[in-house]
Amino acid sequence: MTVKLGVPSKGRLMEKTFDWFGAAGIALSRTGSDREYAAAVDGIDGVELVLLSAGEIPRELAAGRIHLGVTGSDLVREKLGAWSEKVTELAPMGFGHADLIIAVPKCWVDVNTLDDLDAVAAAFRAKHGFRLRIATKYHRLIRDHLRDHGVADYQLVDSQGATEGTVKNETAEAVADITSTGETLRANHLKILAGGPVHKSQATLFKSRKAEWSTTERATLETLCRKLGIDR
Amino acid sequence: MADKARVRDEATRFLTFFEGHGACVVEADILQPAETLLDLYGEDIRARAFVTHDPDLGEMMLRPDFTVPVVQMHMAEGAEPARYAYMGEVFRAQDETRHRASEYFQVGYEVFDRAAPIEADAEVFALLKEVLAPLNLRAATGDMGLLLAAVRGLRTTERRKSALLRHIWRPRRFRALIDRFAGRAPLPDGRAQLLVADDPFDADTPHIGLRSPSEIAERVAALHEDAAAAPISAQEVELLDDLLGLRETTANVLEHLRDIAVDMPAIAAAVDRLEARAEALERRGVDVARLDFEGSYGRTSMEYYDGFVFGFYSETRPDLPPVATGGRYDALTRVLGNQNGDRRDIPAVGGVIRPELTLELTGEAGQ
Numbered sequence: 001m002t003v004k005l006g007v008p009s010k011g012r013l014m015e016k017t018f019d020w021f022g023a024a025g026i027a028l029s030r031t032g033s034d035r036e037y038a039a040a041v042d043g044i045d046g047v048e049l050v051l052l053s054a055g056e057i058p059r060e061l062a063a064g065r066i067h068l069g070v071t072g073s074d075l076v077r078e079k080l081g082a083w084s085e086k087v088t089e090l091a092p093m094g095f096g097h098a099d100l101i102i103a104v105p106k107c108w109v110d111v112n113t114l115d116d117l118d119a120v121a122a123a124f125r126a127k128h129g130f131r132l133r134i135a136t137k138y139h140r141l142i143r144d145h146l147r148d149h150g151v152a153d154y155q156l157v158d159s160q161g162a163t164e165g166t167v168k169n170e171t172a173e174a175v176a177d178i179t180s181t182g183e184t185l186r187a188n189h190l191k192i193l194a195g196g197p198v199h200k201s202q203a204t205l206f207k208s209r210k211a212e213w214s215t216t217e218r219a220t221l222e223t224l225c226r227k228l229g230i231d232r
Numbered sequence: 233m234a235d236k237a238r239v240r241d242e243a244t245r246f247l248t249f250f251e252g253h254g255a256c257v258v259e260a261d262i263l264q265p266a267e268t269l270l271d272l273y274g275e276d277i278r279a280r281a282f283v284t285h286d287p288d289l290g291e292m293m294l295r296p297d298f299t300v301p302v303v304q305m306h307m308a309e310g311a312e313p314a315r316y317a318y319m320g321e322v323f324r325a326q327d328e329t330r331h332r333a334s335e336y337f338q339v340g341y342e343v344f345d346r347a348a349p350i351e352a353d354a355e356v357f358a359l360l361k362e363v364l365a366p367l368n369l370r371a372a373t374g375d376m377g378l379l380l381a382a383v384r385g386l387r388t389t390e391r392r393k394s395a396l397l398r399h400i401w402r403p404r405r406f407r408a409l410i411d412r413f414a415g416r417a418p419l420p421d422g423r424a425q426l427l428v429a430d431d432p433f434d435a436d437t438p439h440i441g442l443r444s445p446s447e448i449a450e451r452v453a454a455l456h457e458d459a460a461a462a463p464i465s466a467q468e469v470e471l472l473d474d475l476l477g478l479r480e481t482t483a484n485v486l487e488h489l490r491d492i493a494v495d496m497p498a499i500a501a502a503v504d505r506l507e508a509r510a511e512a513l514e515r516r517g518v519d520v521a522r523l524d525f526e527g528s529y530g531r532t533s534m535e536y537y538d539g540f541v542f543g544f545y546s547e548t549r550p551d552l553p554p555v556a557t558g559g560r561y562d563a564l565t566r567v568l569g570n571q572n573g574d575r576r577d578i579p580a581v582g583g584v585i586r587p588e589l590t591l592e593l594t595g596e597a598g599q
Contacts, residue, residue, distance in 0.1 A: 107440065107441075110448055112421050115408075153274065167441045
């Protein structure tokens with residue numbers, strides 16, 4: 001049987017992934033027409049390339065339908081409960097860097113840390129009659145982070161896009177999103193809370209713990225790891 | 233795991249017992265409005281409850297316990313004093329690393345009695361103890377009322393006290409606040425700059441969002457006030473630590489608490505209540521000389537207990553969760569009452585048994 005390797009199907013993430021494998025002598029490529037999601041692998045036997053949306057790769061790894069997958073470390077943590085029981089990190093890939101951060105209006109001169117946010121959440125709830133809203137699509141990561149830091153009296157409101165605009169539009173009081181340069185945050189008059197990001201994400205090669213690993217597939221993985229210089 | 237029919241029979245046995253002691257048997261909906269539970273327990277409940285969606289009613293949760301529906305029912309139609317018993321499944325999404333049941337039975341007994349709260353505490357505990365007696369469980373007890381009284385009596389600002397009270401059920405956060413207010417922890421990032429700034433507001437930064445400039449100014453003023461306030465004394469912090477670290481039998485703890493109360497008179501009334509409760513328990517046949525008391529007991533449960541708290545544990549099966557738990561939750565009913573725009577206090581104490589655990593302990597589970 002072949003080892004199925006899931007790779008993002010488009011954009012910079014796909015190109016960078018191809019480059020990363022290419023540097024180790026493993027040529028991944030798309031075949032057929034521009035629109036056809038077919039792919040080929042050269043330089044190693046027994047590996048099959050599966051092109052998928054980066055957001056679906058965590059789920060496919062957890063279900064064991066692919067053996068290996070490239071996706072953001074943030075997506076694995078967000079989409080999989082008890083993620084480390086389902087996948088292991090084989091190698092951080094050094095690109096696709098983004099920080100998951102919590103940001104508040106820059107005009108909140110009294111707020112710099114999660115401590116401040118917690119105190120403000122209590123006062124906000126008392127004043128406005130509802131829990132302070134944080135717009136995000138990273139529900140699990142943010143909820144766990146806020147629980148670990150003892151923040152209460154907030155609510156998460158789902159925001160799948162244009163998250164930075166929610167504060168000005170008064171549909172949220174704060175936001176939690178990924179950022180690489182912070183440019184969009186600044187443009188929307190937001191500032192990042194001190195104390196470091198909730199998660200520092202990058203593209204990562206994951207191995208499924210749920211997929212079937214027969215002797216052949218294990219041998220292929222050994223070869224692949226050797227070529228990639230991954231110490232296991 | 234015992235099969236459901238057996239668990240139901242076991243649950244019915246407990247329910248009948250409670251009914252025989254004067255409880256009115258009540259039912260509760262499995263689907264509960266998520267908003268009520270979220271407002272009560274906070275966003276954390278999302279990780280612990282099953283959330284589902286009704287096209288018309290919006291977000292709903294599979295009941296994580298019976299507390300909320302029983303209190304709401306009582307508020308709507310109950311006359312006091314009231315005693316209720318109920319049984320049924322509760323649903324808890326489990327952290328998968330712990331591999332615990334996500335659906336299990338609870339049988340509960342709740343007392344709403346304004347006139348004699350101490351007697352009600354003793355009644356609930358003694359009833360559970362009686363019905364669980366054949367299992368030889370260890371009982372642990374605590375009293376959140378002591379800690380609440382101690383915090384309310386601290387010689388510090390009201391603002392600090394309410395911050396501590398708000399986090400009393402989050403021990404780590406509570407500790408961090410104590411350290412801050414006692415001057416033992418550094419100021420949070422950016423606080424010092426804010427406090428020395430003549431005018432912290434930056435004219436070039438536009439105001440955005442629902443939180444108004446006056447709310448921001450109010451908090452800046454509060455931070456100045458806090459910076460000027462004297463730290464909580466080392467002696468008071470030490471007394472709090474003594475209180476939280478107590479682990480003795482109820483008989484011995486009373487003596488110890490009397491000593492603490494000399495330096496911390498704010499807890500004297502709470503100690504009196506503890507003593508009165510010990511006497512009430514004794515009258516009901518509980519051997520308080522051997523009843524364990526823990527100062528921190530009840531701080532991490534979901535129920536937000538604020539008085540007497542207890543749990544029954546199997547000493548032969550320490551891997552099992554507590555077989556029964558309970559306590560007084562006046563604070564929770566106050567919040568629920570306020571949500572309904574109804575400012576009544578509803579003194580409430582109750583406890584729940586998990587029948588599949590009692591079955592497992594009596595060895596009938598595997599059959």
